[in-house]
Amino acid sequence: MPRTLRASDTVISGNPSPACTEPVDGEQAEQPVLGGAPSSASLDTLIQHLVPTADYYPENAYIFTFLLSSRLFIEPRELLARVCQLCIEQQQLDEPGLDKVRVRKFGPKLLQLLAEWTETFPRDLQEESTIWLLKDVVGSLARCEEAYCLRLHQVLQALHQKLAALGPGPESLLGADRPISYRTQPQASIHRELLCICSDPYRLAQQLTHMELVWLRHIGPEEFVQAFVNKDPLASTKPCFDEKTKNLEAYMRWFNRLCFLVATEVCMLSKKKRRAQVIEFFIEVARECFNIGNFNSLMAIVSSMNMRPVSRLKKTWAKVKTAKLFILEHQMDPTGNFCNYRTALRGAAHRSLTAHSTEKIVIPFFSLLIKDIYFLHEGCANRLPNGHVNFEKFLELVKQVGEFITWKQVECPFEQDPSITHYLCTAPVFSEDGLYLASYESESPENHTEKQRWKSLRSSILGKT
Template sequence: MDDQEIQSTVESILGPGVKVIDCEKKSSICEEEVLLINGVPIKLEGNDSVAIKEAILTGQIPSCDLLNQILIRAGILRAPVRLETSLSTKSSIVTKEEVTVSRNNKVIDERSRETHESNYYVSSTSEIWEPVGMIKKPRNPCYNSDQSRSESSASSDQGYTTNNSTNNVLRGEEEEQKLYSKYGESVPDCMQQCLNQLSNLGLSVPEVNPTLGNLSQTSGGNARGPGFSSSANICGSTTSMVNGANLESQDIRDNVGDRDHALVYRDGNLVSGSLEALVQHMVPTEEYYPDRAYLFAFLLSSRLFIKPHELLSEVCALCEHQQKLGGEGGKERFQRFVPRLVQLLAEWTETFPYDFRDERVMAHVKSITQKVASVDATARQEVSALLQNLLLRLTALERYEEGLARLTTESGAQQLSQVDVTELCPSAMILAQQLTHVELERLSYIGPEEFVQAFAKESPHLETSFKEMKKTRNLESYVSWFNRLSYFVATEICKHAKKKQRVRVVEYWIETARECFNIGNFNSLMAIIAGLNMSPISRLKKTWSKVQSAKFAILEHQMDPSSNFSSYRSTLKAAMWRSVGATDERQRIVVPFFSLLVKDLYFLNEGCSNKLPNGHINFEKFWQLAKQVTEFIAWKQVTCPFEKNSRVIAFLQASPVLTENALSLASFECEPPDSNPEKERFKSLK
């Protein structure tokens, strides 16, 4: 009984106005769980029993090792098995309620009520599990499969060495000999050679910027972006299929027990597998093409274990082996297989174009281009458009990076500008729009793989060669932009000697921050807040006493770091909801607080680089990382709808800013030090 019911019961006995002194309730619950596999209770003892019980009661999946033990007993690795799992839960609840009525501290009546409640819950699932099999790894003179298998449980896959083996179809003999001989050649030059090869075959190279969406996709392909709307849609493959083809019984017998090559699924979703198995899973056949979401997730994070040029080499070798391209009739089979290979290359260049800045990757592309162009005219056109589009993107990237280098040089060589930002751009709203232009442009040039490579250098689990492949120039320049904007805000305030002017500039930046918030530009917003909170600015008490700071307090609350930036995360979700389905480009803008995004991705990267105890790669972490990076890709592809003011943008990016010591000195000149620590600091700066 609740409090109101107890009070009503007492008043019905003694009349209104009585007071309940005490109420005691006692409940007891008895539960019993029964685990059945294929209709038979599974006898588990000790820690296994405890682990199963805890997992079921909390609605979680037991560890893979424990499930594998049970499933192997059921014959999962030997023959097709129908797996029926049922959970029965019985619960009995006995509730005893006692009411004691007293008057003048004397008990005059006692009543009790006892209720019994029994619940019986049953759930069951039924699945058919097929034996796991893999296509055997091709024997390759430059690839030591035994070494790879023996080291599969190590933290780095050293068995995956550069594969430049003989390949009669996918590599020309001339290309074989000079595969890695031209590292000094620039990527656009190398790509231009590919285009020249096509031109020599009588194909005109398009001058326009084609979109990959215009390429003809063969049946089974998927031209949409990688989607991660729900885990159920992530992977539809099952262990009974290998690259879309049913395994013959002899293939199954040949591969039974080869657990290093297994892919592990849970509820139809890929959760782990060896590197060899995951590479095999991305290789297309005539009948099979890997899911686009899987391709994106694997290409994104696999670079923690195998370099892109080595991965492409492995894919070429597997294609030749499983399609038997080197044997009799290989050319005809290759002609039927070409559309799949071109589609794979198209999706790779579309999602990770910066991989093709590596001359070793382009060496493989050149040989593929030569062979494709010689057997299929339609594919030749598609490869030409693909390479032309890639060339344009990489050329634009080079120009962008050259422009960044010039900005850095110019800002370091100039004297502190006497031009005030409020004079150059009187409207805080327009300044916020120009900041958004800068943010979206810099975001657009960050490759998704940079988030993975940024942490490769820090990971103790990766071999030295992977640490050396760190190519994160655009990501690092974007982080530097955040710091520059913070110092720019502080510089613009401290360069004014008069308090009235400083107050005006502070309020101008607060209004700019508010406009950034309304736009959805959270990175500039946070940079401005950081600049206003820098010690040389926050210590200007006389200045702040004249500032209308209510708006600033609201913005600080929105970006409050407490509870892991819970306020900001809620606001970001709202901005994402606004962006989805918005027809107005201004409502689609989401510029995240980048440092926090990098921090979130760092922890996901940690999970990606750590292998499971059985040596498998944790593909669940790959899915999680890919989902967040996919959101980032959607944000960076938004076109800024505001009118561009080149003069303001140049001023924001190239005008000199004061260093930390120079800011402190300028701050003390604005308002003299008023405490002993500040006085000591001022003396040290003189």
């Protein structure tokens, strides 16, 4: 029988990173850590460092780090307004006489900044009011070079194409959130089994990987930070999901759905031989996910094997060859802050740097990635005692988010099979109570507690006493 694995077992050990170290006194010299950017500074200073001039352009790493982290302190639209205003003031764009030599050196740099912003954080600029800010400042530049308006038009076209490509998130593909209740003939409720559609473990692992990459592609890097933007200063610091983090939240719901779908595929079957076959099938699927580098689907399947309605089926497990499952559980063991998994993840990441096609795939165990970012956020102050923004903290954050961006951009080498992905998205799943009742109906309760719960579930779900 499988051992119990819990993502909540994650712990963060060791000493704080330099980003978490606060100065003793209230003042701290601004020490450059990235292309002249200070490790801590006032928000105004950091914004100033983002604004290009005729002779200066910020490093790409700084642009990404600041645009990612700044939303903890200022709304993206307000930040864009500040940047545009600084450009107008510094280049004297609102003056009657323009220094055309200086503007021609400055203009391309501003347009490059806008292009990078729209490419990496397109949702920051999707409102019409932000577009007018861009048109206003570039319109001032166009007084000495009309080509700037054409370049802005190209930037905005690319922005619209990016937003259109994101479109509605894949959560729209999922069936209703409400799980079905157990029935006396569960097969009649579900109509068919996944194995009737796909009996090849490698094929199913490919389709799961295809779906995972679709989900990942819709998650913007800003969502990792947006989850910690507290609207109320007294609010909890735990991740706060809203419209700006809907793709991140939807992806976590997909993980839960996959867990319950696998458990349903097992518990819905009345014959233990068939249940054992299905368990072994999913163990093979999980193994293929590991080989591909799809750790999120792997963990969902391993977690489903450890759900109590499945793990308690002793007569079923007696017919299962569990050696491969034990190996997979060892890889995903939470002991030592998931040290085995982290080693495997590093190996997959290293492989992806020089590999081709399928070997480039790295899909992390997403809940653990979120938890790592959460503990980094909790363990390090956003501001130091002198009020400066702790910019060094966000350099650490970018290391984690930056890897994720690289992984999510990998093109899936597997062709989609609509019949399989449709089933994965829409097949009804049992509720937790439904899983327990199906499990008890398959293999009778073994103790008083289980018997009482079985009796209660039969009464509430089936209307039987």
